Amino acid sequence: MEEGKAHPPEGVFAHLEMLEARAHEAAVKQVAMEQRKEQLARLEARVQELRQWRDELQAKVELQEQGQHGQEGVVTDPVQHSAQAVLEWKIRKVKSTLQVFYLTGISGKLSKQGVCFCISTAYEGTYLDSYYLDLLTEPEVRIHRHSIPTFIPMEQIAKKYLQTDIRRFLSVLSDHLNAYVRRRYQADQLQEHFSDQIEGTMQRNSLCNLLVFNYNPSSKSETFPFNARLLYGDLCCSLPTEVVVSCAPDAPAALAEMAAAHSDLFRRLALHKAFGSFGSAGEHVDGAQ
Amino acid sequence: MEKTEAQLLCSRTLKKGAEPLTEATLLPTCLALGGKEVLVCCVCGSAAGRLQRLPGGAGSFTMDETVAEYIRRTVLKIPRDEIKTMLQKWGFLSETQLQTINFHQMKDNISQEVVQLCEENSASIKQAAVLDIIYNHSYPNKRIWSVYQMNKTEEETDFFDLTDFRKKFKRQLRSTLKNVTINFREYENNAIWIRIAWGTPYTKPNQYKTSYVVYHSQTPYTFISSSVLKSNLPLLCQALVVASNYQDIHEMELRSHSLNSLEDIVFKRYSQNFETYCPRPLQESTAARETDLRIVQENINEKERILRVNREAFGDGPQPKLEFAEYKLETMFTSDPKLEVLHKKEPFRCTVKFHSPHLLESLKSLAPAGMADAPLSPLLTCIPHKARNYFKIREKKGFFPGSFVSP
Numbered sequence: 001m002e003e004g005k006a007h008p009p010e011g012v013f014a015h016l017e018m019l020e021a022r023a024h025e026a027a028v029k030q031v032a033m034e035q036r037k038e039q040l041a042r043l044e045a046r047v048q049e050l051r052q053w054r055d056e057l058q059a060k061v062e063l064q065e066q067g068q069h070g071q072e073g074v075v076t077d078p079v080q081h082s083a084q085a086v087l088e089w090k091i092r093k094v095k096s097t098l099q100v101f102y103l104t105g106i107s108g109k110l111s112k113q114g115v116c117f118c119i120s121t122a123y124e125g126t127y128l129d130s131y132y133l134d135l136l137t138e139p140e141v142r143i144h145r146h147s148i149p150t151f152i153p154m155e156q157i158a159k160k161y162l163q164t165d166i167r168r169f170l171s172v173l174s175d176h177l178n179a180y181v182r183r184r185y186q187a188d189q190l191q192e193h194f195s196d197q198i199e200g201t202m203q204r205n206s207l208c209n210l211l212v213f214n215y216n217p218s219s220k221s222e223t224f225p226f227n228a229r230l231l232y233g234d235l236c237c238s239l240p241t242e243v244v245v246s247c248a249p250d251a252p253a254a255l256a257e258m259a260a261a262h263s264d265l266f267r268r269l270a271l272h273k274a275f276g277s278f279g280s281a282g283e284h285v286d287g288a289q
Numbered sequence: 290m291e292k293t294e295a296q297l298l299c300s301r302t303l304k305k306g307a308e309p310l311t312e313a314t315l316l317p318t319c320l321a322l323g324g325k326e327v328l329v330c331c332v333c334g335s336a337a338g339r340l341q342r343l344p345g346g347a348g349s350f351t352m353d354e355t356v357a358e359y360i361r362r363t364v365l366k367i368p369r370d371e372i373k374t375m376l377q378k379w380g381f382l383s384e385t386q387l388q389t390i391n392f393h394q395m396k397d398n399i400s401q402e403v404v405q406l407c408e409e410n411s412a413s414i415k416q417a418a419v420l421d422i423i424y425n426h427s428y429p430n431k432r433i434w435s436v437y438q439m440n441k442t443e444e445e446t447d448f449f450d451l452t453d454f455r456k457k458f459k460r461q462l463r464s465t466l467k468n469v470t471i472n473f474r475e476y477e478n479n480a481i482w483i484r485i486a487w488g489t490p491y492t493k494p495n496q497y498k499t500s501y502v503v504y505h506s507q508t509p510y511t512f513i514s515s516s517v518l519k520s521n522l523p524l525l526c527q528a529l530v531v532a533s534n535y536q537d538i539h540e541m542e543l544r545s546h547s548l549n550s551l552e553d554i555v556f557k558r559y560s561q562n563f564e565t566y567c568p569r570p571l572q573e574s575t576a577a578r579e580t581d582l583r584i585v586q587e588n589i590n591e592k593e594r595i596l597r598v599n600r601e602a603f604g605d606g607p608q609p610k611l612e613f614a615e616y617k618l619e620t621m622f623t624s625d626p627k628l629e630v631l632h633k634k635e636p637f638r639c640t641v642k643f644h645s646p647h648l649l650e651s652l653k654s655l656a657p658a659g660m661a662d663a664p665l666s667p668l669l670t671c672i673p674h675k676a677r678n679y680f681k682i683r684e685k686k687g688f689f690p691g692s693f694v695s696p
Contacts, residue, residue: 109564116564132563145674147557151507156444205449205506206479212450231448 105178106170113137114144119174121181123238128181133173141166151206152176153235175236182238183208189272197275199224209235211271217258217278225251226259230266243267352411357404359417359496363424364400371427372399378423381416382406414496418472422484425501426476429548432501432514436543436551436676437526439509439535447534449506451475458483458532465524470494480505487521500525503548509535510555512548542679550609554673560606595663599656602670608649614678616641616668621684636683649673 101107108117114137120130134145141162148154154173161169187208190198199214209232214224225247233241245263247255265274367375373392376382382403390402407416425432459471468488475481483502486494500516502525511529515522526538545551553559586592619636645651649672656663664670672678 111564118563132561134561134563145557145561145563147561147563150509150556151505153444153446201475201477203451203475204479205451207447207449207507209446210448210450212452233446235446 106174114141117170119170119177121174121178123178123182123185126185128185129177131177148173148177149180149206152180172236179232179234179236179238180207183232186238186271187211190275193272194219194275197224197278207235208232211240215275217262225255226262228262228266230271238270240267352408352413355493355496356412356414356417357408359414360407360412360420361400361404362497363417363420364403365396367424369396369399372396372403375420375423375427376403379416379420381410381412381420386410414470415472418470418484418486418496419474421496421499422472422474422482425484426474426482430546432548433544433546434503434512434514434548434551436541436555437511437513437529437538438541439511439530439533439538441509441535447507449533451481451506454481454506454532458528461528461531462524466490466521468492468494470496478505485516485521485525487516487518502529504529504533505552505556506533508556510541511538512551542677544613544678545609545611547610547612550611553609554676559609559673560604562601562604595656598663599653602664603649603653608647608653609673610650611648611672611678612644612646614643614648614669614672615680617679617681619681619683648678 098107102118102120105120105122106117107120108115111134114135117133117135118130119133121128131149132145132147133143136142136144143154143158143162146154152173153176157169157172157176161172187202187204191202194215196219197216199216202211202213204211211230212228214227216224216226227246229244229246230240231242232239243263243266245259245266247259262274262278265277268274269277364372369392373387373390376387377384386406386409390399390406392399455473462469462471462485466488468490470484470486472484473481474484481504483504485500485502486496487498487500488494495518498516498518500521501514503512513522513525515525530536530538541555543551543554550559618639618641621636652665652669655661656665668680668682
């Protein structure tokens, strides 16, 4: 048994080894085959790609040749080409610079007989109305057409500066327009966001340089103990120059004190912001009492 | 007591509280004034409209019949489906009162119901007038409006105070004519609507022949729709000038049914073609839309020129609405003196009138439609710019500000 055991195993092992080696060989071959197949596929795809590219290029060449045949005599000069591109680029740049000027609030354009100015107004990052002014320059500078509201004292400003200092004229006019639009914006904001704290509608005029209203600092109660009268003496300014806040003569001293504090607030803050600050301050006073 | 049926109290007396009425404190309730019997309060003697019978008397005092009739007629003017919203804007009748009205019946019946409710609230002419203002504000096109311009010499900042304006206006008008009904109503665009009903020193104001004034504060322009009673116009103008701190007023020769368009014209809000760099939508040219290549526009350049020129004259946007323009020509006939034809000093007189539901839009479309040469005569295109639609055309030496010479 020992021999029998020892001999056949030798033969079996050799056989197994041989089989193992063959299997390994086969596996290696298979892997190699697969790799080659993959590579082939890749290369085929690449060929396809290159062929397509070639076709495209050929088509392009053909097109170009056709084009050159079509417009005989015209030679495309690469230098001229790029010069034109530079010119176009320059024009684009100048145009966008002009648009940036529009952002400054005053922009102008030469028209047939003069200049057309556009004055755009803004308040706290919000663009508001734009106004136009068409000036004639011959024989002397004068206003041809405009879209500036009638209550803006443009004639007076023109009388002062138009002939002598057009820059000054435009900047003063722009100041007036901006201040007007800002005053109007504040009043609109107040009407829009704090309507429950104001009795009825606020009394105002076209220039918004006099605002009169009865109000209540907190939206909780139904009565309107304070009467405010805001006078904007400086037409180039969006803050009031004179503020009178009054309450009933028989009102308690605390209320009168509050009126004085409000009048100071109105003089320093934009109207809707002053009202916004009441929200916390009003409750504070209630808590203190 | 014999006088019981005639004992009337005005609302103020009633509010004060019932003082013990004795024979001595009672005034005769019927006063004969100028041959007319006038009812007065038997305590204070005022002849206000809201008189009530003494508590305990038979029935309550009904409001003035003319007021009732006026409210009824005003309601009848309003289109049926708008009656409710207008009454809500009026705010004189409470929401619960409005709910009792059946708005789906004949207008005549609606008006009766409204009048009945107004009687409950004892409406006066003051409230009735407010309803009329609301109606006229919603339908300004029913009237014809004329623009007036005011001037002043000194230039100072004006703090327009509405209460001041009202007071001055009323005082000025009442100082010359007592019998007038004046009502104000402000609208959100800083426009003040004024309704005036005119009387004479001996008659009550006629509520059916009213004048309307629309004034935008701090502007030199007023829009007047005057009453048929023209004689009161100077009074009205004077009151306006005084109340708004100006010195003189004149008519601008600009008239239309469309109040909004007149406002757009004088406040320069109409579309003007300003050349700027501001980004604005590009207009697609008509040529680009032509798809059929076989069709060749022979006069494409000419067409584009017409469009461009037309745009320069009218701008892109819609035009203000005017219904007419009138040109009066007063020009001399000039000829060779040797011919001696019509060698007179007398000018040619002729009037040209244009009528259209929308005059400026039709003028704008004349040239593109090929019915007139472009550009149109400046006489026609200057209407919104000059803010006038009545012109007198004289020789150049004329003092007229426009100083047009006929083409």
